[in-house]
Amino acid sequence: MATTRSTRPDPLTLEVVELIGAVVARYYAEYEEAAAKHALTGAQARVLSLLSLEPLPMRRIARSLKCEPSNVTGIIDRLEARGLVERRPDPNDRRVKLAATTEEGRSTVSRLRESLDFAREPLAQLPAEERAVLRDLLKRMLGVEPTPR
Amino acid sequence: MATTRSTRPDPLTLEVVELIGAVVARYYAEYEEAAAKHALTGAQARVLSLLSLEPLPMRRIARSLKCEPSNVTGIIDRLEARGLVERRPDPNDRRVKLAATTEEGRSTVSRLRESLDFAREPLAQLPAEERAVLRDLLKRMLGVEPTPR
């Protein structure tokens, strides 16, 4: 099932692809490292950050994590055991459990964010104009509509 | 400990940081998906790709994967059991084992590369000029010296 492609990527594209891979690897590694500083795994840190925005049903967390719902049970269990998250009933549907951050969970998230310097630090050295260019390029890469002005 | 920062990130920087996070998540997910298409885990795919460039001692693989050497044993075991990799003695140091891709391993890597469309596809839609801009921005993010011309 390998699709045969008539378009051969040019050297510049290949170089950019490689650089993107390097950025991804670096970002991922630093995220794990920052999470570990707070005794969290990457998955725990992602869930905690997600829940700091709003309480969510287990199912929604699984969708966001791109994993099976059964896995979320354990992740929330461990966060709950540490007092960072709590399970609440959903008034509208008694089958649903909402996972929500505690006060301590939110403060952990905010300290976690502080540790994530990689993406922010080098960006600060770019002139605002180039940050805007980068923003537009990234949006196009993600298939998002161009920035309105 | 959290370093207190006097510089407060501006909205544009925050937006770019968020976009980078989105790109990283997307890239990572698509890499795992591409690996799974060939019945490989992400770690197996990364090691196999790495070894397709040159045979490496177990220790070097661990360094590249940013994990403990003891974990590499199992990863190589599983790749070897499938005939994608083989262990060879190092003539210079009898303690060392070199992991090397087999012919089938190399062909898997090349098919794997074919499946990695995310980073390539949207880039192709960018004019060459903007790809060059992106390349320079990424290099600066990574702390690489600016492109010579």
Next chain:
DNA sequence: TATTGTTATACTCTATAACTATA
């Protein structure tokens, strides 16, 4: 003594399947 790779162990994340309680 130091280094390389391995084994043993324990924990986390993952998918799958079966279960429960609601809807």
Next chain:
DNA sequence: TATAGTTATAGAGTATAACAATA
């Protein structure tokens, strides 16, 4: 009957500690 969350199970990646072979 369908859905939400859970449990049970098995495989993979991870760190730690201890070990054999070699340097």
